[in-house]
Amino acid sequence: MNIDLKELTQLAPIFRELFKGYHISRSNPELYAQLASQQDQYRSLFKALGYELTCDSRGFYYFVPEQMGAQVNKTAQRLALFTFILVEHLADQGRDPLAVLDGGSLGRDELPALLEKYKDLFLQAEVTTQDELEEKVMRRLTQLGFASEDNGIYRFLAPMHRFLDVCLSVQQDRDLAATLHSSLPLPTPVLLDDETEDEIISIAEEPTEESEEDALARAMAEERDAQEMDA
Amino acid sequence: MIDPKRVLRALAEHWTLLEPLCERFDAGTLSLVELRNQLAAQLPEGTPTDVTALLDQWIRLDILVPVAKSPNRFELNAQIHDFLAYLRREHRLGLCLEIEAYLRHLERLAGYIKDAFEVRDAADLARQLRLLDMRVRDVLKKLANDEQALVAVAERAKTSDRQIPLRQRYAEVLATWDEYVEPMIQLVAADGAFEQGVYRVEHVLLRLLGEQQRLGQLVDDDLLLRTHARILEMQTTAQLTLRRARELLLPLREEARRHNAVTRGAALALAAIRKKGLDAVPQASMPLFSRPQSTFLGTASQVEAYVYALARFEPKPAQFPKAHSSRKGDAPRAPRTAREMIERCEQALPLPDLMVWLLEQEPEGATDELLYWFSRLSRDGRFQRERLERRDYLTREHQVSLSSFALIKPAGTTV
Numbered sequence: 001m002n003i004d005l006k007e008l009t010q011l012a013p014i015f016r017e018l019f020k021g022y023h024i025s026r027s028n029p030e031l032y033a034q035l036a037s038q039q040d041q042y043r044s045l046f047k048a049l050g051y052e053l054t055c056d057s058r059g060f061y062y063f064v065p066e067q068m069g070a071q072v073n074k075t076a077q078r079l080a081l082f083t084f085i086l087v088e089h090l091a092d093q094g095r096d097p098l099a100v101l102d103g104g105s106l107g108r109d110e111l112p113a114l115l116e117k118y119k120d121l122f123l124q125a126e127v128t129t130q131d132e133l134e135e136k137v138m139r140r141l142t143q144l145g146f147a148s149e150d151n152g153i154y155r156f157l158a159p160m161h162r163f164l165d166v167c168l169s170v171q172q173d174r175d176l177a178a179t180l181h182s183s184l185p186l187p188t189p190v191l192l193d194d195e196t197e198d199e200i201i202s203i204a205e206e207p208t209e210e211s212e213e214d215a216l217a218r219a220m221a222e223e224r225d226a227q228e229m230d231a
Numbered sequence: 232m233i234d235p236k237r238v239l240r241a242l243a244e245h246w247t248l249l250e251p252l253c254e255r256f257d258a259g260t261l262s263l264v265e266l267r268n269q270l271a272a273q274l275p276e277g278t279p280t281d282v283t284a285l286l287d288q289w290i291r292l293d294i295l296v297p298v299a300k301s302p303n304r305f306e307l308n309a310q311i312h313d314f315l316a317y318l319r320r321e322h323r324l325g326l327c328l329e330i331e332a333y334l335r336h337l338e339r340l341a342g343y344i345k346d347a348f349e350v351r352d353a354a355d356l357a358r359q360l361r362l363l364d365m366r367v368r369d370v371l372k373k374l375a376n377d378e379q380a381l382v383a384v385a386e387r388a389k390t391s392d393r394q395i396p397l398r399q400r401y402a403e404v405l406a407t408w409d410e411y412v413e414p415m416i417q418l419v420a421a422d423g424a425f426e427q428g429v430y431r432v433e434h435v436l437l438r439l440l441g442e443q444q445r446l447g448q449l450v451d452d453d454l455l456l457r458t459h460a461r462i463l464e465m466q467t468t469a470q471l472t473l474r475r476a477r478e479l480l481l482p483l484r485e486e487a488r489r490h491n492a493v494t495r496g497a498a499l500a501l502a503a504i505r506k507k508g509l510d511a512v513p514q515a516s517m518p519l520f521s522r523p524q525s526t527f528l529g530t531a532s533q534v535e536a537y538v539y540a541l542a543r544f545e546p547k548p549a550q551f552p553k554a555h556s557s558r559k560g561d562a563p564r565a566p567r568t569a570r571e572m573i574e575r576c577e578q579a580l581p582l583p584d585l586m587v588w589l590l591e592q593e594p595e596g597a598t599d600e601l602l603y604w605f606s607r608l609s610r611d612g613r614f615q616r617e618r619l620e621r622r623d624y625l626t627r628e629h630q631v632s633l634s635s636f637a638l639i640k641p642a643g644t645t646v
Contacts, residue, residue, distance in 0.1 A: 081512070084500045084504070088494070098493060121505065124508060166512070167496030167497045170499050171493070171499060
C-alpha cells in the first residue's frame with residue numbers, strides 16, 4: 001500500500017493523541033473526520049510503526065497497547081468500576097443507563113450522592129473523597145476521551161461503549177456468575193500496567209505451599225476423576 | 232334491523248364528535264357522566280337536552296352499546312369501532328393464532344372443493360371456491376392491518392419519553408415480539424402450518440385444473456386461476472409482513488435486550504467486586520489503554536538504587552528548618568532545572584562538544600546525572616546537532632565512552 005503523507009494532514013496531532021491513550025471520537029471533529037476518511041492509510045502507517053489502530057464502528061479510534069506483562073491496570077479497573085456503579089445507580093433511579101452513558105450527561109452535583117451510596121466499593125479503588133473521584137475517575141475519563149466536561153456537566157462519548165462492552169461480557173460470563181456462589185478465587189485480570197501511580201516493580205508472590213486441606217481436596221478430586229474414567 | 236344508510240349518515244354528521252371519542256374508547260369504556268362531560272365540552276352551545284338527544288340517537292343506531300352487566304357504562308359497537316379504526320388508520324395488532332385458524336379453515340375448504348369435484352357438483356364447487364377466495368382476502372386484510380399495527384408499535388416505542396427506563400419504554404415491543412412475531416416466524420417457516428396449508432390448498436387447485444382438462448369443465452378455469460393467484464399473493468404478503476415486522480422490531484428488541492444485559496452485567500460485576508474485590512472484574516474484556524511512554528534515561532544503578540530504597544524504606548521524621556535559627560555553612564545547591572540548563576546551553580552556543588561542555592559546567596556532577604543532561608540536551612528541539620567521533624570522557628568517578636554531539640543554532644533562527 002502506498003501511503004501519501006501529504007494526505008495525512010493531521011498525522012502529528014492524531015498520533016500525539018492516540019499515543020497518549022486518547023480515544024478519538026466525533027467530539028474531535030477535525031481529527032475524527034481525517035481518520036474516518038483516511039482510515040486504511042493511517043492504520044497501515046501505524047501498523048508499520050508497531051501501533052495497532054482500532055477503528056470501532058460505533059464511532060471512535062484508539063491504539064491497542066501491547067500486552068507487556070501480567071499486571072493490573074488500576075485506571076481501567078477504576079473506570080470500569082465507575083461504569084458499573086453508574087449503570088446500577090441510574091437503573092435504581094428509574095433512569096435509562098444507556099441513554100446517559102451513550103451520549104448523555106451527568107452533572108458534577110450528582111457525584112457526592114454517588115460516592116456516598118457506593119462508598120465501600122469506591123474505597124476498593126482508593127477513591128474516598130469527591131476530589132479523588134474527580135481526579136482519579138472523572139479527569140481520567142476526560143483525558144482518555146471517554147467523556148468531555150463543560151461547566152460542571154460531564155458528557156459521555158462514544159468510546160464509553162468499551163466499558164458497556166465489559167458489562168455485556170460480564171453478563172455473558174457464566175463462570176463469573178458461578179464463582180460468585182463459590183469460594184474459589186477469581187482470576188486476576190491480565191492487563192497492561194500504564195499508570196504512573198501503579199507499582200513499577202511487580203513482585204510476584206511465591207507460590208504458597210499447599211495446605212493440608214487443599215491437598216486433601218485435590219486428592220479427593222483426583223480420586224473422583226479416576227473413578228469417573230474407570231466408569 | 233337498522234338501516235345502514237342512517238348509521239352511515241349519523242357517522243358522517245357526527246364525525247367531529249365521534250373521532251375524539253374513539254381515542255377514549257380505544258383506552259376503555261366510558262360512564263354516562265364521562266360521555267356527557269366529553270360531549271358537553273365539545274358542544275359548548277349545546278344544552279343538556281341536546282346531549283341527551285345525541286346519545287339517544289347513537290344508542291338507537293347501535294353505535295354505542297352498554298357494557299355487559301354495567302348499564303351505565305358504554306362502549307363503541309365492536310363492528311363500528313373496527314370500521315372507525317380502519318377509517319382513522321388505527322390498527323390493532325391481531326393474534327397469530329387468528330391467521331393459523333384461517334389457514335386451518337382454508338385447508339378444510341380445499342377438502343370440500345375436492346369432494347365437490349369428485350361428486351361433480353358444479354354449484355357447490357363454485358360456492359366453495361368463492362368462500363375460499365373470500366377467506367384468502369380476509370387473511371390478506373388481516374396481514375395488512377397487522378403490518379400497520381406493527382409500525383405503530385415501533386413508532387410508539389421510539390417516540391415515547393426518553394427519560395423512562397428502556398424496559399418500560401419497550402415493554403410493548405417485547406410483548407409484541409413474543410406474542411406475534413415469534414409465533415409468526417414459526418408459522419411462516421418452511422415446515423410451518425402456513426406453508427404447509429398453502430401447499431395443500433395449492434395442490435388441490437392445480438390438480439383440479441388438470442382434472443378439468445381431462446374430464447371436462449365444471450367451473451370456469453379463470454376462477455381457479457384467480458383463486459390460485461390470490462393464494463400465492465397471500466403467501467408472499469405473509470412473508471413480507473414478517474420481514475417488515477423483523478426489520479421494525481428486531482433492532483428495538485435488541486436494544487432493550489442489550490439494555491437489560493448491560494444492567495445485569497453491571498450488577499453482576501458489582502456483586503463480584505463486593506465479594507472478591509476489584510480484581511474480580513473479568514480480565515478478557517477489560518479495556519486496555521496506552522499512555523505516553525516517558526523517554527527518560529535511567530542508568531541501571533539508578534533503578535537498582537530505587538528498588539533498593541523501596542525494599543529498605545523506613546519512614547523518617549521530616550526536619551524542617553526553624554525560623555529563629557541561622558543557617559550554618561553554605562546553602563545546599565538546588566538541583567538544576569531543565570529550563571536552567573537549556574538556557575545556559577543556548578547562551579553557550581555553538582558548542583563544539585556537548586559532553587566536554589557539560590564536564591566543564593558540572594565538574595563535580597555524578598556520571599548518571601551528566602548522562603541524563605547529555606541525553607536531554609542533545610535531543611532538545613532548540614538545537615541542531617552533529618554527531619562526533621566516539622571517544623572517552625572522564626567524569627569525577629568514571630571513564631565514559633560515547634559519541635558526543637556538536638550543538639549549533641538551528642538554521643534560520645536569530646537571537
